[in-house]
Every structure is written in structure tokens, then in C-alpha cells.
Amino acid sequence: MSARRPTSVEGGKASKPVTVSSIRNAKGREPLVCLTAYTTPVAQALDEACDLLLVGDSLGMVVYGLDSTIPVTLDMMSAHGAAVVRGARHALVVVDLPFGSYQESPGQAFQSAARILAETGCGAVKLEGGAVMAETINFLTQRGVPVLSHIGLQPQSVNALGGYAARGKQAAEAEAIVADARAVADAGAFAIVVEGVVAPLAARITETVRVPTIGIGASAECDGQILVTEDMMGATFGHVPKFVRKYADVGNVMREAAKAYAEDVRARRFPAEEHLYGVPSPKVAAV
Ligand SMILES: Nc1nc(=O)c2c([nH]1)NC[C@@H]1CN(c3ccc(C(=O)N[C@@H](CCC(=O)O)C(=O)O)cc3)CN21
Ligand SMILES: CC(C)C(=O)C(=O)O
Numbered sequence: 001m002s003a004r005r006p007t008s009v010e011g012g013k014a015s016k017p018v019t020v021s022s023i024r025n026a027k028g029r030e031p032l033v034c035l036t037a038y039t040t041p042v043a044q045a046l047d048e049a050c051d052l053l054l055v056g057d058s059l060g061m062v063v064y065g066l067d068s069t070i071p072v073t074l075d076m077m078s079a080h081g082a083a084v085v086r087g088a089r090h091a092l093v094v095v096d097l098p099f100g101s102y103q104e105s106p107g108q109a110f111q112s113a114a115r116i117l118a119e120t121g122c123g124a125v126k127l128e129g130g131a132v133m134a135e136t137i138n139f140l141t142q143r144g145v146p147v148l149s150h151i152g153l154q155p156q157s158v159n160a161l162g163g164y165a166a167r168g169k170q171a172a173e174a175e176a177i178v179a180d181a182r183a184v185a186d187a188g189a190f191a192i193v194v195e196g197v198v199a200p201l202a203a204r205i206t207e208t209v210r211v212p213t214i215g216i217g218a219s220a221e222c223d224g225q226i227l228v229t230e231d232m233m234g235a236t237f238g239h240v241p242k243f244v245r246k247y248a249d250v251g252n253v254m255r256e257a258a259k260a261y262a263e264d265v266r267a268r269r270f271p272a273e274e275h276l277y278g279v280p281s282p283k284v285a286a287v
């Protein structure tokens, strides 16, 4: 097996687990490589290539077939977070706090985050919101909970926004999003996910804050990129957002495998000799 190519936050040293500080200090170095994961085997497959694995609340849509992330619960995030941590040896695992588990107060956010850290063993939590979440981010980071921020397009606000359209097209909205970035960075977030904003705004935010920006639908000028794994693997069957590049066709690989299996079963070609448990032969039994 060939040696693994060092990722950006390792500085070329042997593979060490990625930490919150190594992510924070990665700004200005190689881009941060981030993907979502919801299960142990997917985490095992992605771990080596990635700096950060996000257990996104997008699992509600991707795994559970919900039509938004709003109904996702803390129980779901805890179960999938623990599964991903079991499959990750290298990448930092971050778990999304779901809608309704942190917006009410810093105290509520701390309760939810503490539960997620304790039950999953993940390294940090992510929460959506800019300036309005600054007090909460400060409360958590002062109490031992590392926070990844998420600004720009915030899917948990889909009911207030009326859809998933890109943000920051108007100058006033762009200014507000830059102010959000400053506020969450000042409050102690170790990095910021910037989702669905016009490209020049993503570049401006990246210049403005001292922590890394991780873009999704936001431009290559961010300090890192994240995508939903099933989107970039071609493992979903619905609409795929414009910002996704498809690196594989896993959905069709599964469809074809199911067809081949069906043909073998119907033709009694499966199972074959090598799949059968034999009874001991009389000779073996006599020894
Ligand atoms: N599979 C999946 N991928 C994601 O990136 C993702 C989720 N689910 N669920 C949670 C949020 C929701 N996100 C989304 C969902 C849809 C669009 C989308 O369809 N956007 C349209 C443009 C919409 C408009 O301009 O009105 C697009 O075609 O890109 C974008 C982001 C990003 N997140
Ligand atoms: C798309 C990423 C940033 C996310 O929040 C999620 O997967 O839930």
C-alpha cells in the first residue's frame, strides 16, 4: 500500500488525529477538506482523505427522506454522531445541533451540546446563525464546547426564508453577512461554514476573519470546502444543488448490483457452492 498523502492540517507529519486547534491554525495553508458522514462505514471510507467529517442535520433529508432539516432531533444526531466517531481515526468529527435544540438560550444550547459531546465523543458542534448566535457561541466556547459556525444560507431557517436561494446578492444583505462572520469569529467559533453566498462575498468574508472559512456553494477562495457526501458520490436520486460536482455514480452502481443479484436469484445461480455451509464429511467426523 502506498503512503497516504498528508492532508493540509498535518504539515507533512505522520497521520495524527485532527484537532480543533489544527483546523483553526490551517488558515493560509492548504485548503481544508471536509465532507458529511452519517454512518460508520462511510466515515471509515472518507476518514483518510478528509480533515473534518460533519454529521450534518442534512441526514434528515438524505437518510430519512424528510423534505427539510426542521424535524431532525437530538436523538438522531446523537445516534449518527456516535456511529461516525466509531469510524473516524483521523478526521475531526463535528455534529450539527438540530433545529430547536439551541436557539432558545445559551443554557439550552449548552445542555444540547454537552449531551452530544458526551454521547458521541465528537470534537465539536456546529450551529446555524450569525450575530444573533454570538452570545451563545461565546457561552459555549467559554465552557469547553468548541463551536463551528454556519452563516449565509441557513437551511434550518427555510420556513422564514421561503427556500434555498443564494444569499448576499443585495448590498445590504451582503453587509449583514460580513457582520455575522465578524460576530461569530469574535465570539470564539474555531471556523465558519459559509453556505450559498455569491462568490465575491465569500472571498470578502475569508479576507475579513482570522478563522478558516469552509465553503459550500460559496467559491474556491474559502479556506476549505464541504459537500454532502451522497451528493458528490451520486448516491441521491432527487434534485442536486448547482454547487455540487459529481465524483461517482453510486446510485446507479447500487441499482445495477440489485439487478444482477435479482437475475442470479431468479436463475438459481446464487448462492453457489462457495457460499454454502457444508455438513462434516463422515471421514472428518470419524477422526
Ligand atoms: N442532499 C443535500 N445536500 C445539501 O447540500 C443540503 C441538504 N441535502 N440538506 C440541508 C441543506 C439544504 N441545502 C440546499 C438545498 C437545496 C438547494 C437548492 O436546490 N438550490 C437551488 C437554487 C435555489 C434557488 O435559487 O431558489 C439550486 O439549484 O442550486 C441548495 C441548498 C444544502 N443542504
Ligand atoms: C451542508 C452542511 C454544511 C450541513 O450543515 C449539513 O450537512 O447539514
Ligand SMILES: [Mg+2]
Residues within 6 Å of the ligand: 056, 057, 058, 096, 155
Ligand atoms: Mg446542517
